[in-house]
Amino acid sequence: MPKKKGMIMASFSLVVAASLLVGGANVGAVASNLESTSEIESTSVSLAATDIPAKFKPSVEWVWKNRIVKEGSTNRKNLIFDQIYAGKGTLNYVVRWQSTKNLTLQQRKDMASMLSRQVNNWNKQLKGYDGWPYDNITVKIVGWAVANPSQILNKQSSEIVYTDTITDDLSKTNPNIPAKLPVAPDALSRFEHFTDPNYAYPGGVGQAV
Numbered sequence: 001m002p003k004k005k006g007m008i009m010a011s012f013s014l015v016v017a018a019s020l021l022v023g024g025a026n027v028g029a030v031a032s033n034l035e036s037t038s039e040i041e042s043t044s045v046s047l048a049a050t051d052i053p054a055k056f057k058p059s060v061e062w063v064w065k066n067r068i069v070k071e072g073s074t075n076r077k078n079l080i081f082d083q084i085y086a087g088k089g090t091l092n093y094v095v096r097w098q099s100t101k102n103l104t105l106q107q108r109k110d111m112a113s114m115l116s117r118q119v120n121n122w123n124k125q126l127k128g129y130d131g132w133p134y135d136n137i138t139v140k141i142v143g144w145a146v147a148n149p150s151q152i153l154n155k156q157s158s159e160i161v162y163t164d165t166i167t168d169d170l171s172k173t174n175p176n177i178p179a180k181l182p183v184a185p186d187a188l189s190r191f192e193h194f195t196d197p198n199y200a201y202p203g204g205v206g207q208a209v
Contacts, residue, residue, distance in 0.1 A: 089137060105156065112140075143184055164182070
């Protein structure tokens with residue numbers, strides 16, 4: 001499999017895994033912060049790769065058509081590979097907690113461990129592949145987005161809590177979904193500012209997502 005096609009296909013596996021995390025734990029995955037050095041292109045990708053297990057092909061095709069192509073992800077240089085390269089082997093996350101339940105300190109520690117474990121289980125498949133330089137990805141939770149900050153029990157001085165919210169449109173059709181959707185500030189978003197190499201992130205690049 002050509003290098004760029006292989007890297008794109010690997011990204012699909014992480015997209016699928018990340019979607020499971022979002023559905024199961026209200027985790028909003030966000031990424032790192034520096035200028036990308038990745039060279040992934042969309043023109044060389046084919047979904048006919050024979051090494052994709054049949055049971056995953058529908059999910060891969062959906063992600064490709066509805067996310068990667070529609071959003072122009074490869075053109076933005078903001079795929080997970082770009083983010084890892086930009087962060088020099090690190091990924092930053094802000095956890096979105098759209099729930100009425102409280103989060104204990106131990107649960108927050110466990111969530112950080114889970115994210116690191118999942119990302120590095122994925123990264124195992126890339127070690128030594130076409131010059132992939134990272135044997136281990138350092139995964140950091142750099143903030144928690146909640147509608148009610150009192151839900152963060154035993155908050156530590158090093159923990160950052162964001163309380164901005166927007167309206168979750170899904171709540172209009174499903175009363176079980178809270179109307180308030182916690183968000184991290186746009187000022188921290190690599191997605192919003194990656195095209196500006198001179199942009200200064202609040203708190204420095206180490207807090208950017």
